Amino acid sequence: HHQRDQYHPYLVDIYEQLPVPFGLVRFGVAPDHPEVKNVINTFTQTARHSRCSFYGNVNVGKDVSVEELQQAYHAVVLVTTQTILPGEDLAGVYSAKDFVGWYNGLPSCQELSPDLSCETAVILGQGNVALDVARVLLSPIDILKKTDITHPALEALAESQVRRVLIVGRRGPMQVACTIKELREMVNLPDTRPEMVVADFQGVIDALKDLPRPRKRLTQLLLKTALEIPGEMEQERRNKASRTWGFRFFRSPVKVLADPDHNRTAGIRLAVNRLEGSGEGACAMLTEEVEDVSCGLVISSIGYRSVPIDPSIPFDSHKAIVPNTMGRVQQAAGLYCSGWLKTGPTGVIATTMNNSFDTARSLMEDMDSGVLHISSAKPGSQTIRALLEKRGVKPVTFSNWEKIDSVEVKRGEATGKPREKLLTVEEMLQVART
Incomplete structure (x- = not known):
């Protein structure tokens, strides 16, 4: 719906610590609640879009810093938390x-x-x-x-x-x-x-x-x-x-x-x-x-608290959130947050989805109002891929994930289950790279 779409095709890159996508939907939803996993279909459609790329097996904060991402992109949205439980x-x-x-x-x-x-x-x-x-x-x-x-x-x-x-x-x-x-x-x-x-x-x-x-x-x-x-x-x-x-x-x-x-x-x-x-x-x-x-x-099942992934990010350890206004990280232009990092540990998958739509809306508004200077060119994944290569990190793409997916589904068919998951990162990487 943006007039300037033909001049500014947006590119969206997703960085994920594990070789597999879907985070909590894969690892947090009860296995006897398969209907909650329908959001996976929407995610998959987006991830297969020509201007969206998925880079799994990349640990933000360790393999690449948030600052490096900020230099490469006009906007960075953090949805990641590391959780500690006393x-x-x-x-x-x-x-x-x-x-x-x-x-x-x-x-x-x-x-x-x-x-x-x-x-x-x-x-x-x-x-x-x-x-x-x-x-x-x-x-x-x-x-x-x-x-x-x-x-x-x-x-x-x-x-x-x-x-x-x-x-x-x-x-x-x-x-x-x-x-x-x-x-x-x-x-x-x-x-x-x-x-x-x-x-x-x-x-x-x-x-x-x-x-x-x-x-x-x-x-x-x-x-x-x-x-x-x-x-x-x-x-x-x-x-x-x-x-x-x-x-x-x-x-x-x-x-x-x-x-x-x-x-x-x-x-x-x-x-x-x-x-x-x-x-x-x-x-x-x-x-x-x-x-x-x-x-x-x-x-x-009480007190999942986020801890900041990067010392450069403002963090309220009492509320366990990154201080933000509608997903805009305070005092950090071009930095956004969503998920529990934005709200603290509350709500169900649907709440988190609506929450992320709000953050996306904030980002679009900032492009329109000129808060984000999108006229200046940014290298995006080009620089990041080079950095990762130099550091010996091999990202897993979405089509690599689809190999893992089909192996899991095939393994499940044998016993009448929707899938039998691969349980180690090594196994996942092995299948992804065959």
Whole structure:
């Protein structure tokens, strides 16, 4: 829609640390949610465009600096974060990000081989990722067999001794962060029954009428699950179930408890909270009371925090974001950001997509208003490719990725899965370069 398109064909280059595209869509989405991956089709159409190039296997901040990119391009959009999780180093404690990465085939998480030999697992956090993890831990293996979950994870889960999963949140039932869809999947998961604490729901029924509709529906489903006496068929289903799950509200993790002889997880100490205020803005205040829960597995789905990839980029470590206005990085013309680097760790794939459209809009406005001097020529990928070559870095192109893709899909066909992922960067590179 720009008048000057014929004079200024925009070129867009994408740099990605892994040899494969799609980031969180590939490595963060639950394998039993294939519909969420539809965005891949849109991405693929764009990536095949003659003026778009994909350079995988390039670690920005290490193989090439942000400053070098700024010299080569009129505009640079950062969507990358390195995440750190303040966690315990005992065996049996994992971040949800790593655990999800393990069963989704993220190369850096393949060494994880989590120990699933305990009966009780505790998940910290009550968002959709926490529910994904709970669902994967408790799903009948026949359901998981038909997904693109990795083979090693499938084998480990088939042997798993985990029979009970507690999903812990610092606030109450009316503040839980998951969506009704994920909760419903949990409630209907075959061979499981819910196990809730009735006292946690005190006063919730009275508050229902004032809740906005989506929150109201979610809360009604929670109440029904926790308090309603089930009908005959549901009661029979629950009696037969061999696994249980439940929310534990008003609890904050204090520390992971070690078993006295080994450095293994034996439990977790939770502080009991009381809520101040009501609704979305309610705050969890610690009380003196603590409660110890025995468990052999702790998965933390709270506090993914970004750390800056490059010292030259302004960074707010308290909010864990790059300070920005509508995606424009403050005090840095030509530098933009999107994703969790822009907003902090919130929202689902759709939120992140809309968010990136906003950043793109800011960039287009800056071209129109002359904030970006696009009349001056910039070398783009030409210089960067030369730099990478000099540094011995061989990028993976989109057509290289398509080789990986077809090998994975072929491997999956053999066992009736949508794909069987390659699990190491070496394997990916080998296939990409054949």
